[in-house]
Amino acid sequence: MIREIVTYDVHSKKNPEVLSRKTRKVKDFSARETVECIRDLNDTLDDLIRKEGNKRGAIGLSATQIGVDLAISAVTLGKERYILINPVLIEENGKQRLFRIGCFSLYEYRAMVRYNDDIVIAYYDPEGNRQKLSLQGDRSCVVQHEMDHLVGDLLFERLRNKQKDLFVPREAMYRDGTVPIENHGDIFESLRSKGFTKVIPPVIWYSSLFNDYTDYCAYVDKIANENAYLLDMVKRYTPEKGRIIEAGNGTSALSVALSRQGYEMLYCGSDTDMLELAKRISEQNKTFVSYKQSDIFRLPYEDESADTVFSYEVLETLSDAELASALEEGLRIASFYVFMVPSIRIVANTLKGNERLRSVDDWLSFLEKEGHTVKEYREFDNGGYIIFVIA
Numbered sequence: 001m002i003r004e005i006v007t008y009d010v011h012s013k014k015n016p017e018v019l020s021r022k023t024r025k026v027k028d029f030s031a032r033e034t035v036e037c038i039r040d041l042n043d044t045l046d047d048l049i050r051k052e053g054n055k056r057g058a059i060g061l062s063a064t065q066i067g068v069d070l071a072i073s074a075v076t077l078g079k080e081r082y083i084l085i086n087p088v089l090i091e092e093n094g095k096q097r098l099f100r101i102g103c104f105s106l107y108e109y110r111a112m113v114r115y116n117d118d119i120v121i122a123y124y125d126p127e128g129n130r131q132k133l134s135l136q137g138d139r140s141c142v143v144q145h146e147m148d149h150l151v152g153d154l155l156f157e158r159l160r161n162k163q164k165d166l167f168v169p170r171e172a173m174y175r176d177g178t179v180p181i182e183n184h185g186d187i188f189e190s191l192r193s194k195g196f197t198k199v200i201p202p203v204i205w206y207s208s209l210f211n212d213y214t215d216y217c218a219y220v221d222k223i224a225n226e227n228a229y230l231l232d233m234v235k236r237y238t239p240e241k242g243r244i245i246e247a248g249n250g251t252s253a254l255s256v257a258l259s260r261q262g263y264e265m266l267y268c269g270s271d272t273d274m275l276e277l278a279k280r281i282s283e284q285n286k287t288f289v290s291y292k293q294s295d296i297f298r299l300p301y302e303d304e305s306a307d308t309v310f311s312y313e314v315l316e317t318l319s320d321a322e323l324a325s326a327l328e329e330g331l332r333i334a335s336f337y338v339f340m341v342p343s344i345r346i347v348a349n350t351l352k353g354n355e356r357l358r359s360v361d362d363w364l365s366f367l368e369k370e371g372h373t374v375k376e377y378r379e380f381d382n383g384g385y386i387i388f389v390i391a
């Protein structure tokens with residue numbers, strides 16, 4: 001039987017009692033309440049997967065979420081369904097990682113939460129046999145989240161900062177048609193003023209990208225590699241050793257990569273924490289990038305003083321008026337503006353929550369209306385991104 005999910009009420013901040021209760025251990029595997037709980041967990045999770053999909057390949061539901069206080073969770077890992085009865089953590093490698101996680105009981109929210117990266121659990125299967133399971137990465141994170149449910153933790157106990165690490169993702173914002181359209185750097189404050197009290201600040205988001213890196217040189221290599229087409233496009237419109245501005249608010253990885261190749265790089269961003277992080281990345285790569293704090297509407301450079309301006313994953317956060325102003329400002333300084341934005345077809349789980357997504361046609365008609373010449377553009381089939389070069 002498909003059951004209704006018990007949810008935390010984000011408006012009254014009330015947790016239904018069953019979600020915060022420590023569950024009872026299962027002693028009788030053939031008891032009616034055990035058998036019915038397993039059946040309903042299976043049915044309800046199947047229904048959720050039908051509706052929501054299982055993009056990250058690991059998804060779970062626990063008994064408390066269907067209103068039953070037994071220590072039972074159902075998880076789907078890849079194609080395989082596991083029923084975890086009385087699960088306990090028996091080994092962990094001591095390494096923690098930051099994961100972006102959602103919970104069916106906290107539907108509108110996502111959180112950045114630390115879990116052990118590599119664990120072994122012991123549990124009983126529905127026949128009462130003791131089993132062991134070794135888990136890494138997303139699978140490990142999802143199973144630990146379900147085990148938290150069984151001791152009455154939603155995920156609040158795992159947050160270091162309740163204001164910053166819990167946030168509303170794009171999917172929920174879009175539901176009522178109000179998409180906050182904001183400058184990257186101001187996302188936190190402006191969303192807060194719109195009543196979204198928990199929004200992820202950029203530096204937390206980016207820090208989560210560094211899980212896999214012990215040094216920033218490898219990180220720059222990876223980002224440059226992933227964005228090779230964008231870098232080629234920027235270079236094609238810039239003379240050798242030319243002057244390039246990145247209007248950004250990220251880690252400046254592409255500026256660092258271009259600096260390595262002999263270009264004179266100027267980088268602008270508005271978020272203080274992000275600029276600090278960007279400078280560290282450049283220093284560790286032994287490159288010289290000139291960093292300035294500024295927003296993208298008033299770049300601190302003279303008219304016609306650079307060859308190219310570029311930005312990636314920034315402009316999609318602007319309103320039409322802001323976008324017109326940002327492009328005009330870039331083209332005051334440089335002959336070409338190269339920018340990469342996510343398209344309407346992007347997979348939502350890679351977004352931060354403040355994007356405004358449009359199709360290629362929408363972008364082209366906007367650029368034409370603003371009087372810009374589109375030199376070229378390219379839409380990537382697999383990644384859901386578009387690159388434009390305008391003059």
Ligand SMILES: [Zn+2]
Binds near residue numbers: 103104149
């Ligand atoms: Zn959950």
